[in-house]
Amino acid sequence: MCGQDMADHERRSGDDQATNRHGHREVTMAAEGPPSSEGGAASDAASVRTTQPVPSSILRHARTPRPEPLRISLVVTHPGGVDMALLHPGVPFVLGRSRPSMMRFEDSALSRTHARFTLTGETGEQVLVEDLDSTNGTWRHGKRLKQAELSIGDAVRLGSLRVRVERLGGEKRSDGAVTSADEGAAHVGGGAARMVEGAARAGESVAYVEPLVAGAGMRPLLARAERAATARIPVLVQGETGTGKEMLARYVHERGPRHEGPLICVNCGAISASLVESHLFGHEKGAFTGAVQPQKGVFEEANGGTLFLDELGELPLAAQATLLRVLESGRITRVGSAREIPVDVRVIAATHRDLKAMSLAGKFREDLYFRLNGVTLVVPPLRERKEEIEPLAEHFLRLANEANGRAVRGIQEETFEALRRYPWPGNVRELRHAIAQAVVLTTSDEISVADLPRAVRDAAPLREAAQFDDTVADDEAAAALEEGGVAHGPSGAGYRSRMLQKERGVLLSALEAAGWNKTKAAQDLQMPLRTLVHKVKTFGLVRPPK
Numbered sequence: 001m002c003g004q005d006m007a008d009h010e011r012r013s014g015d016d017q018a019t020n021r022h023g024h025r026e027v028t029m030a031a032e033g034p035p036s037s038e039g040g041a042a043s044d045a046a047s048v049r050t051t052q053p054v055p056s057s058i059l060r061h062a063r064t065p066r067p068e069p070l071r072i073s074l075v076v077t078h079p080g081g082v083d084m085a086l087l088h089p090g091v092p093f094v095l096g097r098s099r100p101s102m103m104r105f106e107d108s109a110l111s112r113t114h115a116r117f118t119l120t121g122e123t124g125e126q127v128l129v130e131d132l133d134s135t136n137g138t139w140r141h142g143k144r145l146k147q148a149e150l151s152i153g154d155a156v157r158l159g160s161l162r163v164r165v166e167r168l169g170g171e172k173r174s175d176g177a178v179t180s181a182d183e184g185a186a187h188v189g190g191g192a193a194r195m196v197e198g199a200a201r202a203g204e205s206v207a208y209v210e211p212l213v214a215g216a217g218m219r220p221l222l223a224r225a226e227r228a229a230t231a232r233i234p235v236l237v238q239g240e241t242g243t244g245k246e247m248l249a250r251y252v253h254e255r256g257p258r259h260e261g262p263l264i265c266v267n268c269g270a271i272s273a274s275l276v277e278s279h280l281f282g283h284e285k286g287a288f289t290g291a292v293q294p295q296k297g298v299f300e301e302a303n304g305g306t307l308f309l310d311e312l313g314e315l316p317l318a319a320q321a322t323l324l325r326v327l328e329s330g331r332i333t334r335v336g337s338a339r340e341i342p343v344d345v346r347v348i349a350a351t352h353r354d355l356k357a358m359s360l361a362g363k364f365r366e367d368l369y370f371r372l373n374g375v376t377l378v379v380p381p382l383r384e385r386k387e388e389i390e391p392l393a394e395h396f397l398r399l400a401n402e403a404n405g406r407a408v409r410g411i412q413e414e415t416f417e418a419l420r421r422y423p424w425p426g427n428v429r430e431l432r433h434a435i436a437q438a439v440v441l442t443t444s445d446e447i448s449v450a451d452l453p454r455a456v457r458d459a460a461p462l463r464e465a466a467q468f469d470d471t472v473a474d475d476e477a478a479a480a481l482e483e484g485g486v487a488h489g490p491s492g493a494g495y496r497s498r499m500l501q502k503e504r505g506v507l508l509s510a511l512e513a514a515g516w517n518k519t520k521a522a523q524d525l526q527m528p529l530r531t532l533v534h535k536v537k538t539f540g541l542v543r544p545p546k
C-alpha cells in the first residue's frame, strides 16, 4: 500500500539498486585451499577468475550418453539467475560477498566469507557446510546452523541465495537420457537480474526476484508480468489486500524499458475527493482556495516512467472520467488551466475490489475498466502459495532483526506448521507483521508458536480437530476443516472458513470467561449445552493446563 509501506520501499529500493547494479557475480576458482573464517586469503595470482556467469544452458540441457564419474556441484539460485560450482573432494569452496570467497555475490546480507562447502564422506556425496561466523547466518529448514552435512538435493539459504547440492549428470530417465535435476530451468526475460523458473523439486523451489520471494504459485504470474513489462499497454493488478500487488507493479516497472524513469505511486483511496484531480493532473496558481502556486500532478511527475494507481476502485466517478480522457489522449490539463500538456506515462493500476462487479453496479466506469484492463495480473492470496510461507517468514525474520536490533536465530518447525495452517486474510503483510511482532516479543532465540499473534495460534488446532474426530457432524465445519481451515478466495468456502475461525474464537473466549465451565459458557452464549459440547469437540478446544 502506497505510503503505508514507505519504509519498505526505501529498503527495497536500496536492495534493488544493489541487485541491479551487481546482477553478475564473480567466480574465482582458487588453485590452493580456501580462506579460513578469519579471512586467510587465497592468492589472486594463483587463481583463475571470471566474471561471466556459468551458462544456464548447462543446467537446462545437461545430458550425457554415458555414465559420468561423480560430479557433485552447488547450484546457487540468486537474484540474477542460477550459477553452479563443481566441488572437488576435500577441497573447500567458500561463498560470500567479496574476496577471498571463491564465488561472490554482491548481496548486503552476505558476509565477506559467509560459508564453506566441502565434499566429504565415504561415498563422496556428502557436503559439509560450515557457517564462517557470518552476520546473517546460514539457514536450513528455518534454523540457523553452524555446520551440517548435506546430501544430494539438500539446500541451505545464505542471504538471498539458495544453495543446493546436486549431482551433475543427474538421474537416468526412462528414455535413457540423463537429466540434471535442474532440467527445465529457464531464465525469464533479460536484464541484469533474472527470475529462475522450474527449479528442481516441485514445492520447494522458491526464487528470490529483486527481493520478491516467489514460489511455484507465483511463477506463471511473474512470467506474464515479465511479458507485460516490455509492452506499453496498461496493466491492472488484482488481488486481496496485502498480497504484494504493489511489489508486482514495481517488478513490471523495473523489468520494462522505463525502468530508468520514475515510478510514482499514488493511493487513490487516500486522497480527499475534492483534491483528486489536482493531485493527479496538477493545478495552476489560484485554481482554488489554497492553490498559492502552480503544482505538477503525479501524471507529470511520472513522465517518461510509470504511474502506479493503487486502490483504483476508490477513485471518485468524476475523476474516473478525467482519467479516461487522459489515457485516451495522452494529455493532461492542470486544474485551472486550459492548456493541454502531453505526458508519456505507463499506467499500472491495482485494486482489491472486483471492478467488473463495480462497473455493473454503476460504481466504476466500464469504459475505464476496459481501458485499464490491458493485461490483468491476479496475485493469488498467500493461503494459495503455502510454499512461500517459509522463505517469506525467514526473509521477514531477517528484516525484523535488522530493523529492531535483534538477533533471533530462527523459527521452530512447529511454528512453520502453524503459519502454514493459518489462512492469512491479511496475506503477506499480515505475515510480515506477525513475524516482526514475534521477533520483538520473543524471549527465546527461536520463534515458537507461543510467540505468534493469537489469531495465528488459535488457527493451529483446526486441522487437528478434523483428524481427531471423524464423527464430526457439522458438515460446514468438516468441509472447511478438511481444507485445513483455509479460506479460498472471497467466495464460498473462503467465507465459511473465515466464519468458522471467528466462531472458534468466540467459543474460546466464552469458555475462558466462564472458567471452562461449559454449562455457564453455553448459558452466556445462549446455546444448548449439547451444541456447545459438540462444537468444542469439533473445534478441538481443550482447556490449557494451569
Ligand SMILES: Nc1ncnc2c1ncn2[C@@H]1O[C@H](COP(=O)(O)OP(=O)(O)OP(=O)(O)O)[C@@H](O)[C@H]1O
Binding pocket: 001, 002, 005, 008, 211, 212, 213, 214, 239, 240, 241, 242, 243, 244, 245, 246, 247, 248, 310, 311, 350, 352, 392, 395, 428, 429, 432
Ligand atoms: N513476494 C514478496 N516478497 C517479499 N515481500 C513481500 C512479497 N509480497 C508482499 N511483500 C510484503 O508484504 C507487504 C504488502 O505488500 P504490498 O504493499 O505490495 O501489497 P498490496 O497487495 O499492494 O497491498 P494493498 O492491497 O494493501 O495495497 C509489504 O511489506 C511487502 O514488502
